[in-house]
Amino acid sequence: MTTADSEVGPGASFAVETGDDGYVVLARGDVDLDTVNDFQAAVDAALERGPATLTFDLSGTSFMDSSGLAVIVAASNRAKVTIRNPSTIVRRVVEISGLAETLGLPE
Numbered sequence: 564m565t566t567a568d569s570e571v572g573p574g575a576s577f578a579v580e581t582g583d584d585g586y587v588v589l590a591r592g593d594v595d596l597d598t599v600n601d602f603q604a605a606v607d608a609a610l611e612r613g614p615a616t617l618t619f620d621l622s623g624t625s626f627m628d629s630s631g632l633a634v635i636v637a638a639s640n641r642a643k644v645t646i647r648n649p650s651t652i653v654r655r656v657v658e659i660s661g662l663a664e665t666l667g668l669p670e
Contacts, residue, residue: 574625585614585642591623594631603634609637610641617641625658631632635666643667 575592586609647668657668
């Protein structure tokens with residue numbers, strides 16, 4: 564069930580769905596300076612519900628810069644964060660940052 568959905572610019576969208584033990588933020592397209600405010604809004608919408616766990620489904624994320632990573636790190640201060648199905652580029656960004664374990668990046 565999608566609880567929030569936001570289409571952002573060409574090819575980017577963010578949605579929040581109810582998960583098994585919290586909420587899932589789905590990010591499609593680029594998460595960068597042009598779209599980070601909408602990504603943050605989706606994350607805030609999920610966190611307002613007070614979930615124990617916030618999962619980020621990043622399988623459709625084609626690019627993520629440090630601004631997107633900062634949103635995920637900030638969310639990890641308010642809930643247990645896990646990353647599901649990261650695209651190759653997202654996996655690389657998280658691994659290079661040294662935050663793989665902190666952000667629950669699957670091996």
